[in-house]
Amino acid sequence: MNTKQRTLLAFCLITSLFFLWGFAHNLDPILIPRLKRSFTLTTTQATLVDSAVFVAYFVMALPAGLLMKKLGYKVGIITGLILFAMGCFLFVPAANTQFYNFFLVALFVIACGLTILETAANPYATVLGNPETGAQRLNFAQSFNGLAAALAPVIGSRIILTKGHTDQELKTMTETARSIALAAEASTVKMPYILLGVVLLLIAFLFACIKLPAIASSGHVSGSKHVFHALRHRHLSWGVAAQFFYVGAQVSVFSLFLLYAPQSAGITEIKAADYLGACGIAFLIGRFAGTALMQKIKPPILLAWYAIASLLLCLVAIFGSGMVTVYAVIGICFFMSIMFPTIFALGIKSLGADTEYGSSLLIMSIVGGAILPRLFGYISDATGNIQYGYIVPFVCFVVIAIFGYKGHRVSIEKISTNPSPVI
Structure with a gap:
């Protein structure tokens, strides 16, 4: 594989990251009504889904930059993908144990991975290739966030929200039967996150196997x-x-x-x-x-x-x-x-x-x-x-x-x- 082909492959893999973190972010609006209903939450309590995600950006922004500086973009990207996948797989025990806080921990782990990926992918997409077309490359890659924003709610809603009982049916159930029904509804979140986690591990494996083109430093004197x-x-x-x-x-x-x-x-x-x-x-x-x-x-x-x-x-x-x-x-x-x-x-x-x-x-x-x-x-x-x-x-x-x-x-x-x- 020559340099041009390796650069193109690297850019395709980098671009996939923009879609994947966009997809994960845009599943959150599907999670909120499902978890709100399953755990009988107020709207304020349901917004802890967003809090768990975006607190991670505050916590991880500086460590992510340090990781990239010390170990390079490739290690950073693979680390981010593995953390992202781990968070996805945590949805299984979260749904099985039926603890709302467990879901929040899983989302926090996902967001830690996303922070690392965003810290790496944005500058890497900009400098991967001809410097004169860096802005165009980044805009092209970012457009896949918008694509994910369009697809994730439609796909996620049909996997997560279509299975369950009506409010009228729940009212006619005993307390035990109602708890079991709501637990079953909460479990519908497992499948999309398991599939997403598997895809992430496959992409991490691809990143581990290829040699990423080296990028020049920004040239700043600190x-x-x-x-x-x-x-x-x-x-x-x-x-x-x-x-x-x-x-x-x-x-x-x-x-x-x-x-x-x-x-x-x-x-x-x-x-x-x-x-x-x-x-x-x-x-x-x-x-x-x-x-x-x-x-x-x-x-x-x-x-x-x-x-x-x-x-x-x-x-x-x-x-x-x-x-x-x-x-x-x-x-x-x-x-x-x-x-x-x-x-x-x-x-x-x-x-x-x-x-x-x-x-x-x-x-x-x-x-x-x-x-x-x-x-x-x-x-x-x-x-x-x-x-x-x-x-x-x-x-x-x-x-x-x-x-x-x-x-x-x-x-x-x-x-x-x-x-x-x-x-």
């Missing part, structure tokens, strides 16, 4: 004193805040959709899962459309416009009724599509020697996905109306709009002249 020293860059501080609120908004919208849509529009969970797939398609189309628009409109301005459109649609999601609320949320997914990569790129701009630490801080800010959906759930439970939970994404988009208009501007007395990498 001069930052410590990770929080990077926050002297005002635009990075704004970027960390914007990313925190963005991820919180995205997780609130996607993960709670299967609880939101049946109440706001009166549709079934299966139908809601199909519309969640439509949200994924809108997200994918929005990413391509946003990339094209950035040729004409400056990224921070487009980011601000998209944030304003999203917060206006949040008002429809809060005060509307019927299918218009579902269409509003699909619209929000379209406008959210460019936010993560755009905030990331603007946040690390002109950081010089602080670039690596700045990147770690932006990854750590993903912890917003663990905190803000909990607030969404608390508002929903306190008011008895899940639509009011959209107050949380509304506030998030206000912060993002401010970042797009003024917070992104580079502001520091002394900025390193070292070039920043292309993200």
